[in-house]
Amino acid sequence: MNGNDLAAKVIAQDEGCRLNPYPDHLGFWTVGYGHLIDRRKGGSLPAWVKPSFPLEQAEADQLLKFDIRACEASLDGSLHWWRGLSDVRRAVILSMAFQLGIAGLLKFKNTLRAMQGVRWADAAQGMRDSLWYKQTTERAERLAKAMETDDEAALEIG
Numbered sequence: 001m002n003g004n005d006l007a008a009k010v011i012a013q014d015e016g017c018r019l020n021p022y023p024d025h026l027g028f029w030t031v032g033y034g035h036l037i038d039r040r041k042g043g044s045l046p047a048w049v050k051p052s053f054p055l056e057q058a059e060a061d062q063l064l065k066f067d068i069r070a071c072e073a074s075l076d077g078s079l080h081w082w083r084g085l086s087d088v089r090r091a092v093i094l095s096m097a098f099q100l101g102i103a104g105l106l107k108f109k110n111t112l113r114a115m116q117g118v119r120w121a122d123a124a125q126g127m128r129d130s131l132w133y134k135q136t137t138e139r140a141e142r143l144a145k146a147m148e149t150d151d152e153a154a155l156e157i158g
Contacts, residue, residue: 007094019054032060124148
């Protein structure tokens with residue numbers, strides 16, 4: 001499975017899919033697999049999505065692909081080396097960027113340096129030592145383990 005397909009499966013599993021808008025944990029309106037639509041936070045739907053709810057499952061799936069491409073573009077602009085990683089490790093970084101946003105991911109300076117330096121145990125430890133890990137421990141532990149081991153099974157995709 002390539003990194004994008006793997007990332008899509010990880011994100012879909014972790015985010016879940018809701019076809020009607022719902023407030024996220026911070027109170028911002030979201031739909032599908034965690035797609036921000038709240039204008040207060042700069043969210044919106046792409047023009048190709050009909051602005052009526054519930055979304056169709058196919059629209060939610062396309063929206064996830066759209067969001068993954070946006071994450072990839074942000075990663076390409078910020079971490080020139082990330083594409084050279086294995087599919088599993090690229091999926092981990094994509095999942096983190098999806099959840100945290102690129103600005104949030106870039107705060108993991110030492111962790112990202114460890115990844116770039118092929119120091120997988122250090123990268124995983126940096127992930128575990130974060131507030132993000134404390135807030136979403138189960139998800140973050142799976143991602144840290146996958147980063148450390150490069151083992152797709154660590155992602156526990158159901």
